Amino acid sequence: MNTHNETLAHHGHAHHAADHGHDHHDDHDDDGGASHSTLSGYVTGFVLSVILTVIPFWIVMGNIFENATTTSMVVLGLAAVQIVVHMIYFLHMNFKSEGGWNMLALIFTIMVVVITLAGSLWVMYHLNTNMMPTMTHEMK
Amino acid sequence: MSNATALHATDAAKASDNLRFFVPGEHHPKNGTLLGFWMYLMSDCLIFACLFAVHAVVGRNYAAGPSGADLFDLQLVAINTAMLLLSSITYGFAMIEMQRNRLRPVLMWLIITGILGAIFIGLELYEFYHLIHQGAVPQRSAFLSSFFTLVGTHGLHVTFGIIWLITLLFQLKKHGLNRENKRRVMCLSMFWHFLDVVWIGVFTFVYLMGVL
Numbered sequence: 613m614n615t616h617n618e619t620l621a622h623h624g625h626a627h628h629a630a631d632h633g634h635d636h637h638d639d640h641d642d643d644g645g646a647s648h649s650t651l652s653g654y655v656t657g658f659v660l661s662v663i664l665t666v667i668p669f670w671i672v673m674g675n676i677f678e679n680a681t682t683t684s685m686v687v688l689g690l691a692a693v694q695i696v697v698h699m700i701y702f703l704h705m706n707f708k709s710e711g712g713w714n715m716l717a718l719i720f721t722i723m724v725v726v727i728t729l730a731g732s733l734w735v736m737y738h739l740n741t742n743m744m745p746t747m748t749h750e751m752k
Numbered sequence: 753m754s755n756a757t758a759l760h761a762t763d764a765a766k767a768s769d770n771l772r773f774f775v776p777g778e779h780h781p782k783n784g785t786l787l788g789f790w791m792y793l794m795s796d797c798l799i800f801a802c803l804f805a806v807h808a809v810v811g812r813n814y815a816a817g818p819s820g821a822d823l824f825d826l827q828l829v830a831i832n833t834a835m836l837l838l839s840s841i842t843y844g845f846a847m848i849e850m851q852r853n854r855l856r857p858v859l860m861w862l863i864i865t866g867i868l869g870a871i872f873i874g875l876e877l878y879e880f881y882h883l884i885h886q887g888a889v890p891q892r893s894a895f896l897s898s899f900f901t902l903v904g905t906h907g908l909h910v911t912f913g914i915i916w917l918i919t920l921l922f923q924l925k926k927h928g929l930n931r932e933n934k935r936r937v938m939c940l941s942m943f944w945h946f947l948d949v950v951w952i953g954v955f956t957f958v959y960l961m962g963v964l
Contacts, residue, residue: 649851654844661837665955669830672960680964691956695949702840702945710787717787721794725801732805 649704657701664694789939793946796909800950803902807958815893820962823888825879829959832875833951836910839868840948847941855929858937859921865944866917869910876907899958906954909947916940 668687670676677683699705699718707715811820846861880900883889890900920940924933 649844649847651845651848654841654848658837658841658844661840665833665837665952668956668960669826669833672963673826673830683964684961687956687960691952694952698840698945698949698952702844702948703942710790713787714790717791717794721797724798728798728801729805729808733808736809 653701653704657697660697660701661694664690664697785935786938786942789942793942796946797950800902800905800953803898803905804953804957807898807902810894810898811958811962813894815895817893817896818886818888819895820899820959821964823883823886824959824963826959826963828875828879829955832872833955835868835872835875836948836951839865839872840945842868843941843944846937850929850934850937853929855924858929859924862917862921862924862937866914866921869914869917869944873907873911873914876903880904899962902958903954906947906950909943909950913940913943913947916943 668690671683671686677686705715705718709715842861842865846858846865849857849861883896888896890897917940920933920936923936927933
């Protein structure tokens with residue numbers, strides 16, 4: 613796939629140079645370090661996403677697992693995999709784009725998101741438990 | 753005084769030779785727009801994370817009202833998901849045609865993407881209308897408040913994406929595939945795919961887990 617990627621990139625540049633000979637010198641910075649998209653990349657991503665979307669809908673709509681907890685765990689896991697697929701094949705995330713700053717921003721965001729989600733759930737769950745009617749009963 | 757500053761400047765210049773943060777010859781970006789746009793998307797991601805956290809906390813507080821299992825039509829959600837997924841790959845085709853510098857196919861794929869996005873919004877509005885008609889309004893319960901806020905915010909993003917897409921169609925038609933337009937198409941591509949990523953979270957967490 614990598615060689616294919618490079619051929620396509622060269623192809624693109626050749627065309628570009630032919631079309632706009634006058635601004636050839638700044639051709640290089642207009643892709644800003646973003647990786648070139650390839651047809652095979654998009655198709656792979658699409659096929660994987662379709663599979664990863666159909667499975668959770670099938671699991672929930674067909675009532676495959678008896679246990680609701682198992683179902684939610686499997687469905688959440690598949691969603692996480694699909695998000696990674698989208699990041700790689702559609703958003704072209706890698707450690708090289710924009711000199712690695714894209715990935716750094718993403719990692720920082722994931723950290724904050726995890727803290728927000730886990731923290732909210734943890735705190736609110738305990739608040740809920742302490743607000744149970746039995747608790748106020750005990751206090752009387 | 754000015755002499756000292758000048759000395760400092762040359763010192764700094766010498767020092768900067770030793771302080772390289774990248775390997776010389778490595779391809780590093782000169783244009784920060786895409787990185788800046790990515791930063792915006794990450795901040796948007798935090799907004800959605802907060803809304804997801806709210807839904808995670810109050811998503812089961814029905815106030816004796818209807819629950820997700822009573823309200824959600826998963827077939828409609830499946831069609832909606834398919835629309836958004838298809839629009840992602842049609843945008844991908846537009847990007848590939850843009851690399852080949854072919855204006856007409858780019859416009860065509862962008863229009864198809866916009867139509868798929870519009871169908872998505874149409875179905876979502878239909879769903880909202882249906883829910884409100886049944887009395888499942890945002891003020892009915894905490895679950896419905898957070899549901900409408902989260903799904904509505906995503907829908908609003910898609911709506912603005914479509915407005916941006918239409919604007920871009922006119923810009924492309926007028927100025928062709930020049931540098932600025934290519935950059936704009938790339939930014940919208942990131943925005944569009946990002947919304948698809950958020951939708952994965954929405955259909956999994958709100959709809960599929962909501963009916964369990």
